[in-house]
Amino acid sequence: MAKKILIVDDESDPREYLRVLFEDNGYETAFAVDGDEAMDKVREFKPDLITLDIIMPNETGQKFYRALVKDPEFGKLPVIFCSGVTRYKELFARAHKTMPKPFAFIEKPIDKDLLLAKVKEAIG
Numbered sequence: 001m002a003k004k005i006l007i008v009d010d011e012s013d014p015r016e017y018l019r020v021l022f023e024d025n026g027y028e029t030a031f032a033v034d035g036d037e038a039m040d041k042v043r044e045f046k047p048d049l050i051t052l053d054i055i056m057p058n059e060t061g062q063k064f065y066r067a068l069v070k071d072p073e074f075g076k077l078p079v080i081f082c083s084g085v086t087r088y089k090e091l092f093a094r095a096h097k098t099m100p101k102p103f104a105f106i107e108k109p110i111d112k113d114l115l116l117a118k119v120k121e122a123i124g
Contacts, residue, residue: 002027004030004046004047004048004049005018005027005029005050005051006030006031006042006050007019007022007030007050008032008034008035008038008050008052008053009033009052009053009056010033010056010057011053014082015031018110019031021112021115030045030047033056034056035056035058035061035067036059036064039067042071042074042077048077048078049077049123050068050077050078050080051082051115052065052082052102053081053083054081055083055084061081065079065081065099065102069099078103078122078123079102080105080118080119081102081104082108082110083105083108106118
């Protein structure tokens with residue numbers, strides 16, 4: 001059975017890029033366009049890993065991540081932040097010292113080989 005990846009990004013081009021990349025490498029995918037929709041998708045789709053944009057309308061990636069890590073059922077899911085805002089890695093680390101770190105940060109434009117290596121490291 002294929003491992004499942006939830007792609008959370010408000011922009012259609014990165015979502016489609018990641019969908020094709022993951023499906024071409026044997027993963028099953030679903031997507032959400034913001035943090036509000038993402039929690040519903042987590043409960044419905046039950047992913048093995050989440051890729052998460054930071055800047056999104058409605059609920060940001062950071063707010064969703066904060067809620068996710070507190071969830072008793074899904075709080076241990078590996079999360080890879082994918083963002084074009086490179087300074088967020090350092091800002092996130094300083095601002096959320098008590099929160100578990102995400103599995104990885106990948107900068108946009110996404111290096112597909114690096115991303116796939118991190119996915120394979122996290123879920124095989």
